[in-house]
Amino acid sequence: MLSEESKKELEAALGKYPDKRSAVMDALRIAQKGNGGHLAKEDMDEIASMLEMRPVEVNAAAAFYTMYNIERPVGKYHIQVCRNISCSLLGAEHLIKHMERTLGIGTGQTTPDKLFTLSTVECLGSCGTAPMMQINDDYYENLTETRIDELLKTLK
Amino acid sequence: MEKVLLKNHGKPDAHRISSYLASGGYKALAAALSMRPDNIIQMVKDSGLRGRGGAGFSTGLKWSFIPKDPTLQKYLCCNADEGEPGTFKDRGIIDHDPHLLLEGMIITSYAIGATRSYIYIRGEFDFGAKRLEEAIKEAHAKGYLGKNIMGSGFDHEMYVHRGYGAYICGEETALLESIEGFRAQPRKKPPFPALAGLYGKPTVINNVETLSCIPGIIENGSEWFKKIGPEKSPGPKIYCVSGHVKKPGLYELPMGTTARELIYGHCGGMLHENKPLKAFIPGGVSAPMLAPQDIDTPLDFDSLAAKGSMLGSGAVIVMDNSTCMVRTAYIINRFFSHESCGKCTPCREGTYWLDRIYERILRGEGTAHDLELLEKVPQQIMGLVLCALGDFACNPVLSTVRQFREEYEQYIGLAEPVAAEA
Numbered sequence: 309m310l311s312e313e314s315k316k317e318l319e320a321a322l323g324k325y326p327d328k329r330s331a332v333m334d335a336l337r338i339a340q341k342g343n344g345g346h347l348a349k350e351d352m353d354e355i356a357s358m359l360e361m362r363p364v365e366v367n368a369a370a371a372f373y374t375m376y377n378i379e380r381p382v383g384k385y386h387i388q389v390c391r392n393i394s395c396s397l398l399g400a401e402h403l404i405k406h407m408e409r410t411l412g413i414g415t416g417q418t419t420p421d422k423l424f425t426l427s428t429v430e431c432l433g434s435c436g437t438a439p440m441m442q443i444n445d446d447y448y449e450n451l452t453e454t455r456i457d458e459l460l461k462t463l464k
Numbered sequence: 465m466e467k468v469l470l471k472n473h474g475k476p477d478a479h480r481i482s483s484y485l486a487s488g489g490y491k492a493l494a495a496a497l498s499m500r501p502d503n504i505i506q507m508v509k510d511s512g513l514r515g516r517g518g519a520g521f522s523t524g525l526k527w528s529f530i531p532k533d534p535t536l537q538k539y540l541c542c543n544a545d546e547g548e549p550g551t552f553k554d555r556g557i558i559d560h561d562p563h564l565l566l567e568g569m570i571i572t573s574y575a576i577g578a579t580r581s582y583i584y585i586r587g588e589f590d591f592g593a594k595r596l597e598e599a600i601k602e603a604h605a606k607g608y609l610g611k612n613i614m615g616s617g618f619d620h621e622m623y624v625h626r627g628y629g630a631y632i633c634g635e636e637t638a639l640l641e642s643i644e645g646f647r648a649q650p651r652k653k654p655p656f657p658a659l660a661g662l663y664g665k666p667t668v669i670n671n672v673e674t675l676s677c678i679p680g681i682i683e684n685g686s687e688w689f690k691k692i693g694p695e696k697s698p699g700p701k702i703y704c705v706s707g708h709v710k711k712p713g714l715y716e717l718p719m720g721t722t723a724r725e726l727i728y729g730h731c732g733g734m735l736h737e738n739k740p741l742k743a744f745i746p747g748g749v750s751a752p753m754l755a756p757q758d759i760d761t762p763l764d765f766d767s768l769a770a771k772g773s774m775l776g777s778g779a780v781i782v783m784d785n786s787t788c789m790v791r792t793a794y795i796i797n798r799f800f801s802h803e804s805c806g807k808c809t810p811c812r813e814g815t816y817w818l819d820r821i822y823e824r825i826l827r828g829e830g831t832a833h834d835l836e837l838l839e840k841v842p843q844q845i846m847g848l849v850l851c852a853l854g855d856f857a858c859n860p861v862l863s864t865v866r867q868f869r870e871e872y873e874q875y876i877g878l879a880e881p882v883a884a885e886a
Contacts, residue, residue, distance in 0.1 A: 324582075324623040326663060329645035333628055337587070361645075372647040372805075374629035375587045392549045393749055393781055393795050394706035430631065430799050431549035432588050435706035435779070436713040445590040 310354055314342040318358065328359045332369050335359065336376055345444075346381040374429075382425040383418045385463050388442045391428040394435035403439055404428060406453050410460060423463070465692060468680045468700040469673065470716040472561045479595055481602040484563035490608055492679035496571040497616040499682075504575040508678065511686035512698040517543055517634070517671030518747070518776045520697070520765040529658035530576045530666045539667040540573045540581035542675055543639060547586055547631040548748035549799060550779030553702040554672035556714045558585070558592040561676075562599035566622065568675035570608060571682060573620050576668050580621050584639050587628035596624050631803035635851045636669040638805065649807040650851040673702055693719030697764035697775075707744075707782035708735040720762040727759070727782055739784035743867070747776025749796045750856035752863035773863075789868040790875055793860045794822035800857030811854030814845040818861060830876045838865050838872075 310318070321334035332355065339351040347370055356363040370376040389395075389404050404426075408414055411424050418425040434440045437449030448459060472478040472487055484490070496504055509524025530538060542565065546554040557565055565583075573581050585593050600622050603609045611619045630648050632638045637651035640662050661667025677699055681689050690698045701719040703726055706712045710732035717730070723744060727733065734741060743753045746763055752773045754761065761767055765775045783792065801815035818841055821834050842858035849855070865872060 324625070325643075327644065330625075330643055332645040333626065333642070337626065337628060359645075368647055369645065372630060373587070373627070376628055391795070392799055393745075393792065394550055396792075396795055397707045397781075397783060397787065429629075430802055431547060431551075433546045433552045433555050433586070435550050435552050435781075436704060438706055438712070442588060447591075 310339060310351055311342050314338045318355075329361055332359055332361065332366060333373070336366070336370050340376060344381070344384075345377060345386055347376050347378045352378075381418075381422075383422050385423060385443050386425045386427065388427045388429040388432075390430070390432050390434070390438070390440055390442075392431040392435075394431070395439040398438045400439040403441075403451055403453065403456060407456060407460075410457065424460075465700065465716075465718050467716050468692075469557065469564070469676050469702055470561075470714065472564065473556070474560075478560050479562055479599065481563055481599070481606060484561070485606075488683075489563055489679075490567055490606075492682040493567050493570055493608060494614055496574060496682050497614055497618060501575045501577060504571065504682070507686050508575070508681060511681045511689040512696070513674065513677055513681065513689065514697055514699075514765060515671060516673035516677075516701070516778070518548070518750070518774070520775065523670065523674055523677075526658065526670070527572070527576050527668055529656070530668060531659070532577075534577065537580075537663075537665045538576055538578040539662040539665055540569060540576065540578040541636075541639060541643070541662060541667060541669045542569055542581065542583040542672060543634060543636065543669055544583050544585040544589070544592070544672045545627055545631075545634040545639060546589075546672070546777075547634050547803075548750060548777045548779060549796070550706055550745065550748045550781045551704050551777040552706075553704050553714055553778065555589060555592055556702065557672055557676050558589065559595055562595050563603065564676045564679065565596075565672055566599055566603050566608070568678035569622065570603075570613070570620055571678050572668065572670065572675055574613075574616075574618050576666075578668070579619050580623070582623050582625045582643055582662070584625050584627060584633065584643060586633070587626050593624055593626050600624070630805070631799075632805040632851075632853060635853065638851070639669060640667065647805070649805045652850055694762065694764050694766070696766050701763070701778055703763065704777070704779045705731050705782065706779070708739065708784040708787070709733070709782045710735055720764040720767065722760050722762050723754070723780065724759045726763065726780060731782075734782070734784055736784065739786055741782065742785040742787055743783050743789065745779070745781040745783075745860075747774050748779040749781070749799065750774070750852070750859060751776045752859045753867065755867060789864045789871050790822070790825060793864040794819075794826060796860040797822060797857060800853060804853060804857070808849040808851075808854060810845045810848045811857065814841050814854065815857050817841060818857070825872065825875050828875065830872075832876060835865070835869075835872055835876060838862075 317338045321331045335355045340347045356366045439451045440449040477483045505527045513523040514520040627633045633648045638648040642648040657667040703715045741756045801819040806812045845854045
């Protein structure tokens with residue numbers, strides 16, 4: 309069930325467009341945020357009825373865009389490390405391996421305490437400060453193993 | 465050159481409207497609103513401004529394709545889906561000087577008669593999306609958006625539309641599909657967006673950097689703009705430099721600055737003194753690679769096209785001699801394979817199979833036949849797809865196979881297998 313707050317936010321989003329369907333991306337984002345970073349099927353169905361879309365159409369949109377997490381829940385902190393060219397040139401692969409070792413999980417997995425999910429992603433548009441990663445909504449740039457270790461310690 | 469696009473970077477509270485106004489902001493809007501829309505379009509045509517998103521099409525000409533019928537709803541869409549690997553210039557403008565973009569967008573909307581505009585920003589730019597939403601509120605409060613802007617009779621509303629992770633949304637018709645709430649798959653053209661774009665209505669889609677050039681052109685005139693850089697690709701350009709250089713970052717320079725000036729001058733040279741330049745990509749990963757002997761090429765649309773590459777987004781990726789070109793091509797192709805929208809079979813399947821071939825070669829299991837395939841598969845993709853993604857995916861494959869063939873041969877001929885790292 310979408311919370312009252314989420315519904316309010318969705319109402320505001322609807323005001324931006326001449327067509328209800330256009331609000332589907334905002335709706336999915338709002339629903340995901342309101343559900344701890346994971347899109348629930350019942351929320352998507354509710355969005356479908358609010359936007360007068362068929363559930364399968366909402367699902368098709370959600371499945372297309374990689375930032376919607378429909379297949380699996382993510383941890384409290386979703387670590388997304390850039391694996392594209394500029395970050396790779398400056399050691400992204402070593403950092404990914406380092407994080408796999410430190411967290412004790414492979415890429416694509418979540419720690420048993422549900423604190424961290426580790427993912428690799430394509431270019432995040434921060435190539436001048438490579439290597440970099442995103443944790444939830446925030447960018448962390450000019451990464452080194454030491455900086456990552458310090459950062460992970462602060463995330464509880 | 466005096467900075468035009470990054471002039472406010474580093475000023476305190478540069479993103480606030482108070483700071484923007486203090487540095488002369490929104491004066492160009494006032495001037496534009498006193499002009500006839502046709503004259504603005506002509507001025508932008510005369511300036512020689514070419515689209516900074518990558519295609520380099522004349523901006524004024526693009527605007528002139530919009531029908532003049534005042535009863536038709538028209539739209540402006542700002543492409544802020546910055547996703548071309550190596551590119552981070554639009555984010556620079558959005559995060560630090562959002563009102564420059566807004567002013568450019570309001571002027572453009574007035575010129576083409578659009579009463580609504582959307583900024584399509586990639587989902588990962590959460591900070592930027594919030595900055596833009598705040599800036600829109602500020603502009604509203606000052607009367608630069610809304611009804612009867614500055615007493616001109618022109619009404620305009622601007623909205624932020626957030627993407628959610630799909631490179632293809634940078635393709636203009638995919639961007640429109642995405643705003644309309646569909647999967648972002650490119651449309652067949654024609655019809656072009658100027659006639660049937662967003663919701664089937666006449667639409668202009670311009671890049672952030674392109675739109676940010678507009679206030680300067682209005683304020684200083686098209687002759688001023690034309691005098692910056694080469695005659696056929698004039699204006700300021702933000703180069704995004706990343707990779708093996710001492711000082712990566714954004715550099716606003718006259719269009720046509722050479723790669724040598726950029727890398728060895730502005731960026732302080734190669735990262736490690738003992739590791740010389742091996743190759744560079746002049747315009748994001750879609751652009752074919754260039755070699756050290758091309759270092760004196762002016763980085764502008766025509767000079768790079770003459771070298772068989774392209775300016776693209778102006779993302780210069782620098783690689784030193786420690787770089788494995790097979791692995792680099794693999795990373796780039798993997799990206800395109802991941803981002804192929806799936807609509808056209810040649811691109812969807814072709815990039816997937818190229819990825820498989822690269823993995824095989826990197827594992828040390830490649831054969832001479834695989835090397836042949838790397839040259840053959842692109843022939844089954846290029847020109848056979850709806851948008852440029854498929855063609856772009858082939859560029860790094862072909863340019864590395866041709867320029868660094870011996871590296872591929874080493875992989876294939878190696879006795880001991882070389883493990884793929886990812």
